[in-house]
Amino acid sequence: MSVRDVLRGIIGIELDENDPFGRPARRRTLDISHNVILYLEDITVSFDGFKALNKLNLTIDAGELRCIIGPNGAGKTTMMDVVTGKTRPDSGTAFFGQSIDLASLTEAQIAHAGVGRKFQKPTVFERHSAFGNLELAMTADKRALPSLVARLRDEERDRIADTLRLIGLGGEADRPAGLLSHGQKQWLEIGMLLMQDPRLLLLDEPVAGMTDDETMRTAELFVSLAGKHSLVVVEHDMAFIEALGGRITVLHEGAVLAEGDLAAVQNDPRVIEVYLGR
C-alpha cells in the first residue's frame, strides 16, 4: 500500500504518479486533437481459451453516433467491458482520446475520465428514489470522505429535476427505483448517464423492453446528444438503428465483419451470410 493510495483514499488527494514531489495530479484531460475519442487496437479477450474478442479494431470519432450490431455472443458486451475496465484484455491497446490508456485505470477512474455506461440488463439502485439515483450519478467529488459532508446545491437540484423531466420521470422523483417499470428503469439509467456528463456513452441494448413509442423517443434523445457527446449503441432493433442514422459496425466472433451505413451493411454478402446463412 503506497503513500499515494492512502492519501487518495483518506484525505482525498490524488497525487500525480509521475511527479517526483508527489504533488496533486491535474484532472485527466481528454485529448481529441485527432478527432478520435476511442481507439481499440488488436484487442483479444479469451475466457478459458474461447476468444470472445479476437484482434478487434474499432475507432470512434469524437461526436459520432455509432451502432454496433451482431449476433448473440459476437462480443459486443465484452467490448464495452474492456472499454470500462470491467474486463482486462489479454492483448491489444485501448485508448480514450490520444493520451488516456484505459488499461492503466480502474473502473471508477475511467468513469471520471468521461466514459459512461448503460448495462444490458437495466441496473439502477432499486432502494434509492429516482431522484436519489440521479443525485448519486451526478458529476461531483466522488471520493469517500468528501461525500460525508457533500450537500446538494440549488442548481444541482434543478439539474436533477430537469433530467427527471427529460426522461419522463418528473412525477416519480420520490418513488423507489425498484418499483419503476422496466422501460422506466431503462430511462432512469440513461438519465444517470446524462448526469455524469460523459464524453463517451456506451449503451448496451438500451431499448430492450421498451414500447415502440418509447423506442422512438429514445432514438430522438440519442440523436440530440450526438455531436456534444460520442455514443456507441449496441442494438438488435433495426427500426431503432435506422432512426439513429449513424454508421454501423457489424461484429462477428469477436472481430469486425463489416462497417458502413445501413444500406451498405444490409447488402454486404458476409453480413447476410452471418445473419441468414445458418
Place this chain on the structure above:
Amino acid sequence: MREPPLPPLLDARQRAGLGIFLAAALILVPALHLVFPPGHVLHVSTYTVTLLGKIMCYAIVAVAMDLIWGYGGILSLGHGLFFALGGYAFGMYLMRQIGRDGSYRSELPDFMVFLDWKDLPWYWAGSEHFLWAAALSIAAPALAAFVFGYFAFRSRIKGVYFSIITQALTYAAMLLFFRNETGFGGNNGFTDFKRVLGYPITSPETRLALFGVTAGALALSFLFVRWLVNSKYGRVLTAIRDAESRAMFIGYDPLWFKLFAWTVSATLCGVAGALYVPQVGIINPSEMSVANSIEIAVWVAVGGRGTLIGPIAGAFAVNLAKSWFTVSFPEYWLFFLGLLFIVVTLRLPRGLAGLWRAPRRKDAPPEAEP
C-alpha cells in the same frame, strides 16, 4: 447561495426516546442504586447495574455491526476480535493500576512474574497512562481493521468469502492470545483489577460512573452512525451494497467506501471493549471465540438490519434472555439462540424493528439481498 435545510438527524419521537434513555441511565438507575438499600423493592442491584452496563457495550457493537452489515452489506464474523483488542488495550492499563497489590507484590502483572519475566515487554510501554491506553484501545482495532480491510477490499473479496476470512483471522488471533509468550496473560487473560484512575474499581460510585460513560458512548455511537448513514456517503455505501458495479461505473471506488465503514465499525467495537473490561472485570481470549462473533450477527439480525435502533434492541433482548437462560437452563442457551435465529429469519425478516414500525407499504422498495 441558499442552502436548503438539512433534515433533522432525529425526529421528535426519536429525540424523546434518546432523552428518556439518557435520563434513565444517568439519573434513574444511579439514584435507585444508591438511595435504596439492598433488599428494598426499588433497589437496583450491583448485578443489574453491571449486567445493563455490559449489555450497553454489546449494543455499541451491534450499532457498529449494523453499519458494516446492514448498510454496507458486508457480514463480519470477526467483530469479536476488534472488541477484544479494545478490551485488551484498556486491560493493560487496569493491570498496571494493580501496582504492587497483586499476589506476588511485584510491579509486574502476576502472570509475568509467574513466567519469570524480569521486565515488561516493549509493547506494554506507556500502558500505565490512562490516556495512552484509551488511545490504544481505539488505535489498535482501527489499525488492524484498516490494514486487513485494505487488502481484502482491494482484492475484491466479498460475501461469504469475506465472512470466512474474518472468522479465520479472529480464530488465529485467539490462538495467539492463548499463548503465554504473547504477553497478554494466556488463557486466563487479565483479571483481578483493583483500580481505575486511582478509584477502587468495584465501588458503587466507580461502577455508576462507568455505567454512565457507557450510556453516553452508546448514545454518541448511535448518533454518529446515524449521521454517517444519512449523509451522501451513507447513500453511496448502500448503493454499493445493492449494485456495486453500477456504483463503480458512475465513478465511486468501493474500496474506500467499504474501508471507511469497516474501520469506523472496528473502532466502535474497540471503544465498547474498553468500556466492557472494567465493568465485567475480566478479558480473556474467549472473547475472540467463533461463537462470540456469530452472536453479534444474531443480535443485529434479531433487531433488524439497517435500522440502527433495531440492533440495539436486539442486543438487549438477546442478552437479557441469555442472562436468564444461563442462570436457569444453561444447557439450553445455544438451542434457544439457534431457534431464535431461525424464527426471526423466517417470520420476521425485518427483525424486531419490523414489529414497531408501520407495516410494510405495498409500494415499498425491495429488500436488500441478504
